[in-house]
Amino acid sequence: xxxEPHGMSSEPHSQHSELNLEEGHIKDDLPLLTSSSSSTSKPxxxxxxxxxxxxxTPEPDIEELEKQCAAYARHDxxxxxxxxxxxxxQKVLLGIAIITLFPLRVVSAxxxxxxxxLICRACTLCLAPNQEHEDEQDDYSHMGGWRRRIIYWFGRxxxxxxxxxxxxxxxxxxxxxxxMDNKFNDELEVNHESNEIERPGAIISNHVSHLDILYHxxxxxxxxxxxxxxxxxxxxxxxxxxxxxVYVQRESKTSDFKGVSGVVNDRINESxxxxxAPMMMLFPEGTTTNGDYILPFKTGxxxxxxxxxxxxxxxxxxxxxxxxxxxxxxxHVILLLCQFVNxxxxxRLPLYYPSQEEKDDPKLYAENVRRLMAREGNLxxxxxxxxxxxxYHAAIHGLFAKR
Numbered sequence: 001x002x003x004e005p006h007g008m009s010s011e012p013h014s015q016h017s018e019l020n021l022e023e024g025h026i027k028d029d030l031p032l033l034t035s036s037s038s039s040t041s042k043p044x045x046x047x048x049x050x051x052x053x054x055x056x057t058p059e060p061d062i063e064e065l066e067k068q069c070a071a072y073a074r075h076d077x078x079x080x081x082x083x084x085x086x087x088x089x090q091k092v093l094l095g096i097a098i099i100t101l102f103p104l105r106v107v108s109a110x111x112x113x114x115x116x117x118l119i120c121r122a123c124t125l126c127l128a129p130n131q132e133h134e135d136e137q138d139d140y141s142h143m144g145g146w147r148r149r150i151i152y153w154f155g156r157x158x159x160x161x162x163x164x165x166x167x168x169x170x171x172x173x174x175x176x177x178x179x180m181d182n183k184f185n186d187e188l189e190v191n192h193e194s195n196e197i198e199r200p201g202a203i204i205s206n207h208v209s210h211l212d213i214l215y216h217x218x219x220x221x222x223x224x225x226x227x228x229x230x231x232x233x234x235x236x237x238x239x240x241x242x243x244x245x246v247y248v249q250r251e252s253k254t255s256d257f258k259g260v261s262g263v264v265n266d267r268i269n270e271s272x273x274x275x276x277a278p279m280m281m282l283f284p285e286g287t288t289t290n291g292d293y294i295l296p297f298k299t300g301x302x303x304x305x306x307x308x309x310x311x312x313x314x315x316x317x318x319x320x321x322x323x324x325x326x327x328x329x330x331x332h333v334i335l336l337l338c339q340f341v342n343x344x345x346x347x348r349l350p351l352y353y354p355s356q357e358e359k360d361d362p363k364l365y366a367e368n369v370r371r372l373m374a375r376e377g378n379l380x381x382x383x384x385x386x387x388x389x390x391x392y393h394a395a396i397h398g399l400f401a402k403r
Contacts, residue, residue, distance in 0.1 A: 062396070062399065069388055069391075070293065071289045071293035071380075071389075072289060072325045072389050072393075076321040077320065078320055078327075081331075081400055082327040082328075082331045094335075094338055097337075097340070098334070101337065101340065102338050105165050105166065105167075109162060109165050109166070113239075117239060119150065120241075121238060123242070124140055124147075124242065127143065139243075139244050139247075140242050141244025141277070142277070148276065152221050155217055155221050155242075156217065156219075156221050157218075163215065163344075166211070166214075166336060167337075167341050167342040168211075168343070170343075171215070171346060172344070172345045172346065173345075173348065198351065199271070199272060199279070200279065200307055200351055201268040201269075201272055201304050202264075202268050202280040202281070202306070203216065203222055203280070203309045203311055204308045204309065204311065205313060206283070206294055206313060206373065206379065207285050207287065207289065208290070208314075208324070209315065211315075212313055220279060222278055223280050225247075225260065226240055226247055227247065228247040243278070244278050246260055246264055261299075261300040264280060264282070264304075265303050268301075269304055280301070282300070282301040284299075284300070284366060287385070288324050288325055290323045291321070293382045294377075294380070295384065296367075296370070296385060297370045299362040299363055299365075303362050307354065308352050308369060310348075310349040310376075311347070311349070312347040312376065312377035312379070313345075313346055314344070316343045316345060317342075317343065319339065320335045320338075326392075326393060326396050347376065352372065
């Protein structure tokens with residue numbers, strides 16, 4: 001097995017994107033959807049009909065697209081969108097897994113989720129959810145007492161059980177600071193044994209897959225930021241409310257979702273003053289990568305000026321990468337569940353205390369934490385973000401649709 005995901009580098013690098021956004025329009029030195037021929041060529045008129053040799057422009061190939069958006073490119077055996085040609089031996093193994101392993105894991109995972117849903121339903125009986133910020137937030141983040149303890153402990157245990165069902169039989173966790181070996185293992189130990197200053201305002205993690213959430217639930221059971229639509233999903237909706245998720249509207253036109261940033265800031269401050277309150281877990285990149293890169297951080301997690309705990313997740317693989325990029329959700333789940341063993345490694349860095357300069361400048365605070373995570377986790381820094389990812393995905397889907 002490869003000990004490290006494909007594309008690793010010995011030191012963090014900075015990759016400047018060739019895609020630039022200006023006033024909502026995409027300017028591309030090497031256009032993704034058009035040819036690179038000169039724009040000064042004579043325009044075609046009704047009198048100048050192109051011949052067969054010039055009737056079509058050359059399509060950009062996948063390698064060219066992946067160079068421009070390397071942070072989102074897949075390098076596993078299944079390739080871009082999970083549609084690469086497989087050797088016949090792998091096809092046979094995949095066929096056997098689909099018939100045997102896949103249904104077993106689907107049934108087991110469903111039972112685990114339904115069980116936890118029933119626990120959450122029982123614990124929220126006769127309990128009204130919180131309504132914050134003009135009904136945009138709807139959760140049970142302030143649940144306390146025996147209800148909170150049951151949801152917390154069963155949530156951690158069943159999240160780990162779900163990872164086991166998915167093939168993550170072992171999780172290798174490394175603590176950069178030896179003094180942190182037994183800290184943050186669970187919320188209740190931190191509540192009673194740590195000083196207030198030792199508890200992070202938020203846990204900061206790189207984002208590679210939807211599986212990241214399951215790991216953090218099994219580790220510290222924090223609150224997350226999620227799309228508003230998650231709260232309406234069957235089973236998962238109630239579970240997300242019991243986690244105390246902060247919901248966002250991706251379609252919102254407001255800059256930086258200031259309303260959500262305010263809620264996140266309030267939750268961070270609350271967790272620092274009330275040890276029974278759940279910690280916030282944030283993915284400041286705002287989207288997933290292939291695991292080799294780290295994107296620019298949004299500043300919402302750093303506005304509170306509180307210390308943060310950086311956590312770096314990696315998914316070493318041999319055949320299928322659990323990274324969620326350029327692949328549909330259904331195909332991703334099928335291939336993930338058909339892989340007998342999956343791997344995850346976790347690196348927890350020491351608690352990062354911001355300097356006064358960083359407290360006064362959230363952008364500086366965010367960038368310094370990002371650089372630390374890139375250096376310690378051997379991640380490549382890149383300047384592209386969600387907008388470029390959408391362009392890349394649209395181009396990739398367009399290329400495959402024409403095949």
